[in-house]
Each structure stands twice: as C-alpha cells, then as structure tokens.
Ligand SMILES: [Fe+2]
C-alpha cells in the first residue's frame with residue numbers, strides 16, 4: 001500500500017502480517033495492534049530494554065523489531081501506553097504505588113511497613129520499609145537496593161536512603177542477636193549452594209560498623225513477615241508518616257528537575273523507545 005496513516009486519517013490501515021521470524025520468537029507480545037480505530041490506527045512496537053532481554057533469545061530480534069517499525073502503519077511506543085493507567089500530571093508517591101507498582105511488590109511493601117508500625121518502630125524505619133523494594137516494584141530487580149536508594153535520595157532523610165541501599169547486602173547475612181536468620185525462601189530462590197559475591201560481603205561488613213546498621217537490619221527483619229497474599233493494607237494508613245518523611249515535590253515525581261527525575265519518568269512511560 002502507498003501513503004501513510006497520517007496522510008489519510010479517515011482510512012483504517014490494515015495491519016500487515018507479522019513476519020514469521022518475530023512470531024516464532026514470541027515477539028508478538030511486544031507489538032500492539034491498533035485498539036480503537038477512532039483513537040489510534042497505528043500499530044505500536046515496544047522495544048524491550050536491553051537489560052530485560054540480554055542473555056535471552058529476544059535479544060537477537062532487536063533488529064527485526066527496528067525493521068518492523070519502518071512500516072507506514074507502525075510506530076514505536078512513545079508516551080502513554082494505553083495498556084497502563086494514565087498518570088496524573090504531577091504524580092505523587094501514592095500514584096506510583098497505585099498506578100504503576102506490581103501488585104505483589106506493592107502488597108509486600110505495604111505489609112512490611114505495617115509490621116514495622118505494629119511493632120512500634122520509628123517513622124524512619126516505617127518509611128524505609130515502605131520504600132525498600134520500590135525498584136523491584138517499578139524499575140529493575142538487579143541491584144534493587146541501590147536503585148531504590150537513589151530513587152528516593154532527594155526526598156528522604158539520609159538515614160532512610162542509607163538503610164534502603166544496605167538492605168541489599170544485609171539480607172544475605174544472619175544476625176541471630178536480633179533474630180534474623182537466612183531466609184528459607186532464598187534457599188529455594190538461589191539454591192542451597194549460593195554464595196553472595198565479594199562486593200556484597202564487603203558491603204555487609206562495612207554496614208555492620210555503621211551507626212545506622214539497625215535501621216537497615218530492621219528492613220530485613222520485617223521483610224520476611226510481609227508476604228501474606230491475604231493481607232490487604234491501604235496506602236492511606238501511611239499518609240501521615242509519608243507526609244512527614246517524604247518530601248513530595250510540588251511539580252510531581254519525574255518533573256522536579258532532580259538528579260533522579262528520569263527514574264520516575266521511566267516508570268510513568270516505561271515503554272518509550274528512547
Ligand atoms: Fe529487597
């Protein structure tokens with residue numbers, strides 16, 4: 001066919017056949033057919049991020065997806081993905097919890113903060129528990145303690161940031177003096193022979209000497225009691241604590257010009273090609 005969808009907006013573009021190479025590779029999942037003729041007549045391709053596909057068969061098909069986007073009825077996903085709830089113009093932490101974070105991670109974070117609250121722990125610990133896995137919830141899992149700490153750094157007390165960063169290393173090491181043992185789940189997840197790498201061991205040793213060690217350790221303690229799928233916790237329970245301990249930017253997370261604004265924008269528009 002000739003001409004583009006833009007040149008003839010009243011005509012529906014008939015989707016062409018997906019090349020067998022992409023079908024066979026299971027990449028149809030990354031291609032969104034037009035949903036609604038009145039809203040969008042074009043197919044949209046989501047190019048999966050390198051970090052998500054490296055080491056998998058999907059990484060071999062990036063070129064094929066690029067080629068696919070050259071069709072006149074096809075563009076890359078940019079801006080709002082219709083499959084996701086639209087975010088407000090000035091999103092708050094609560095908006096990310098409710099409109100972006102995966103259900104399992106959101107539930108875990110809220111439960112872990114609830115355990116901290118019920119145990120009478122201070123607001124910094126409650127805040128750290130509520131935020132400790134937000135990188136897993138909305139951005140990246142590998143190195144999640146470090147990513148999460150960076151994401152919240154401009155908005156929380158340094159002790160909270162530090163505790164989130166160090167929980168990454170502390171969770172691998174028991175501290176029987178406070179009742180923390182190596183989680184049974186890790187034996188299943190990583191195998192009984194898993195040994196944390198040297199840099200994690202060094203991080204752990206250094207963290208043990210820090211004056212905020214127990215703040216981070218408490219994250220790991222509350223962590224293991226916070227995976228009950230039947231317990232539902234409302235974000236509103238923490239509204240006051242967050243109001244006092246998280247400096248919500250007036251422009252909205254992602255738009256305050258901070259050094260981490262791009263991380264929040266990546267969660268608003270996670271499928272942007274570039
Ligand atoms: Fe974690």
Ligand SMILES: [Fe+2]
Nearest residue numbers: 108132133223
């Ligand atoms: Fe956790």
